[in-house]
Each structure stands twice: as C-alpha cells, then as structure tokens.
Amino acid sequence: MTPPVLTFDNVTLAYQRHPALHHLSGKLQEGSLTAVAGPNGAGKSTLLKAIIGEVPVSEGRIVHGAHARDIGYLPQIAEINRRFPITVLDTVLMGGWKATGAFGRVGREMLSLARAALEDVGLAGFDYRLIGSLSVGQLQRVLFARLILQDMPVILLDEPFNAIDARTIAVLVEIIAGWHREGRTVLAVLHDMDLIRRHFPETLLLARRPIAWGQTCQALSPDNLAHAMALAEAWDENSEPCRKVS
Ligand SMILES: Nc1ncnc2c1ncn2[C@@H]1O[C@H](COP(=O)(O)OP(=O)(O)OP(=O)(O)O)[C@@H](O)[C@H]1O
Numbered sequence: 436m437t438p439p440v441l442t443f444d445n446v447t448l449a450y451q452r453h454p455a456l457h458h459l460s461g462k463l464q465e466g467s468l469t470a471v472a473g474p475n476g477a478g479k480s481t482l483l484k485a486i487i488g489e490v491p492v493s494e495g496r497i498v499h500g501a502h503a504r505d506i507g508y509l510p511q512i513a514e515i516n517r518r519f520p521i522t523v524l525d526t527v528l529m530g531g532w533k534a535t536g537a538f539g540r541v542g543r544e545m546l547s548l549a550r551a552a553l554e555d556v557g558l559a560g561f562d563y564r565l566i567g568s569l570s571v572g573q574l575q576r577v578l579f580a581r582l583i584l585q586d587m588p589v590i591l592l593d594e595p596f597n598a599i600d601a602r603t604i605a606v607l608v609e610i611i612a613g614w615h616r617e618g619r620t621v622l623a624v625l626h627d628m629d630l631i632r633r634h635f636p637e638t639l640l641l642a643r644r645p646i647a648w649g650q651t652c653q654a655l656s657p658d659n660l661a662h663a664m665a666l667a668e669a670w671d672e673n674s675e676p677c678r679k680v681s
Pocket residue numbers: 450454455473474475476477478479480481482
C-alpha cells in the first residue's frame with residue numbers, strides 16, 4: 436500500500452488560541468476522493484488552510500507524504516478579488532507558474548494547454564474577458580481551468596459549488612471525477628449531502644471535531660448528522676482556549 440498523502444496526528448487548529456478544530460487523527464490515502472462536510476463554523480475551511488500552511492497547527496501535527504509541495508488549492512470564491520484587472524487567460528496561466536517560473540515567458544505549449552483547459556471547462560473564446568465581467572459560475576470554471584493547468588496530484592477545493600447553477604456543477608463534478616480516475620487525491624468542502632452521496636466515496640464529517648471519517652454512506656448516517664448538528668448548536672464562540680485532552 437502506498438503511504439498516505441496526508442496524516443493527521445491529533446491535530447488541533449486554533450485562532451488566537453480559540454480552537455476551530457480539535458483532535459483530528461486519520462489518513463488521507465493517495466487517489467482518494469473525499470468530501471469534508473459539517474455545519475457552518477465546523478472547521479472545514481480551516482482544515483484546508485492548515486494543510487496548505489495558511490493556518491498554523493496549534494497541537495499535534497500534519498505529516499505530508501511525497502506530494503508536500505504539489506497541492507492545488509481552490510479557495511472559497513468569496514476570497515477571490517474579482518476587481519483585479521486580469522484576463523481569463525492570464526488567470527489560467529497563473530496555474531502554469533511552476534513550469535514557467537514566476538517571471539518566465541509563457542511558451543506556445545503553455546498557451547495551448549491553457550486554452551485547452553478553458554475548452555474543458557466550457558469557456559473557449561473567453562480568453563481576453565476580464566474576470567470582473569464574469570458570472571460566479573464562469574469564474575469558478577476559470578479557477579478550475581487554472582487547477583487543470585496546475586496539474587497537481589493533490590487538489591483541495593473549498594466549496595467549489597457555492598452559488599453555482601446545476602449545469603456548471605455538472606461540468607465541474609465531471610472534472611473532479613476525471614481527476615479521481617487519473618489517480619489524483621481530491622479533498623473538497625461541500626454542503627450538499629445528496630451531491631456528496633452521489634459523487635464522493637469517502638467523507639470526513641466535522642463539527643469542530645471529527646464526528647466520522649470513512650465511507651460516505653456510513654459517515655453521513657442520520658445519527659452522525661444529528662450529532663454534528665447538536666454539537667454545532669451547543670458551540671460557544673467565547674469558550675475557553677483549548678486545554679490538552681489526554
Ligand atoms: N481568521 C479567523 N480568525 C478568527 N476566527 C476564525 C478565522 N477564520 C475562521 N474563524 C473561526 O473558526 C471557526 C471555523 O471556521 P471555518 O471557516 O473553518 O468553518 P467552516 O466549517 O468552513 O464554515 P462554513 O461552512 O460556514 O464555511 C469559526 O468559528 C470561525 O468564525
């Protein structure tokens with residue numbers, strides 16, 4: 436068996452010592468397709484940010500396997516500055532910086548790969564549109580095209596289907612399924628339980644702490660979902676900073 440892509444060893448993540456996620460342990464296997472589910476404020480986005488090093492680990496550790504530097508990350512769309520005056524094509528080409536270097540010239544091959552990625556997401560011909568002129572769904576397609584160009588073995592997606600219509604969701608779900616078939620590891624924060632059940636074989640259910648992690652049908656059992664909701668409702672934002680649990 437190949438070593439896990441990520442190992443979580445009793446991980447606690449906190450902001451100003453107030454825990455957002457407690458005591459997560461488990462392994463993300465190479466080639467797995469996993470949803471991260473849970474109520475608002477459960478710590479889902481925080482977990483993704485900790486994996487890419489944007490949020491420090493307060494306790495425990497996250498051990499990266501062979502692909503430590505090879506992670507593609509799609510932030511929540513609300514975190515993208517759409518006023519930045521950049522074209523669709525240049526946004527996608529940012530996904531190729533590893534090959535071109537930060538200030539390298541974009542070669543013909545990279546350009547044609549970027550255009551092919553735009554075609555894959557159904558946006559052929561949008562090259563010179565400014566991203567500020569796109570609908571939310573079109574912008575999400577552009578960001579997926581950038582991930583295609585990035586060509587990473589591990590891909591983290593934070594609410595990729597938020598505020599997106601069914602047609603665009605179908606296109607993006609198919610791209611994710613393609614990544615899975617290619618053996619990439621995908622971890623996606625999602626809210627739509629039906630969509631998770633249909634397309635994601637594994638689920639990590641969080642409610643400020645892990646509730647379940649395994650096959651989706653078991654992880655999203657009615658008992659587990661009720662437990663997660665009850666914990667979320669009982670949560671006190673002003674609770675004491677985390678103390679170690681032995
Ligand atoms: N930068 C920050 N500073 C302080 N607290 C934060 C920060 N970011 C998130 N939090 C808090 O950490 C907790 C977990 O937030 P997180 O965004 O990880 O939840 P989530 O499960 O992704 O929620 P949602 O489904 O609403 O996006 C929340 O209580 C949130 O207010």
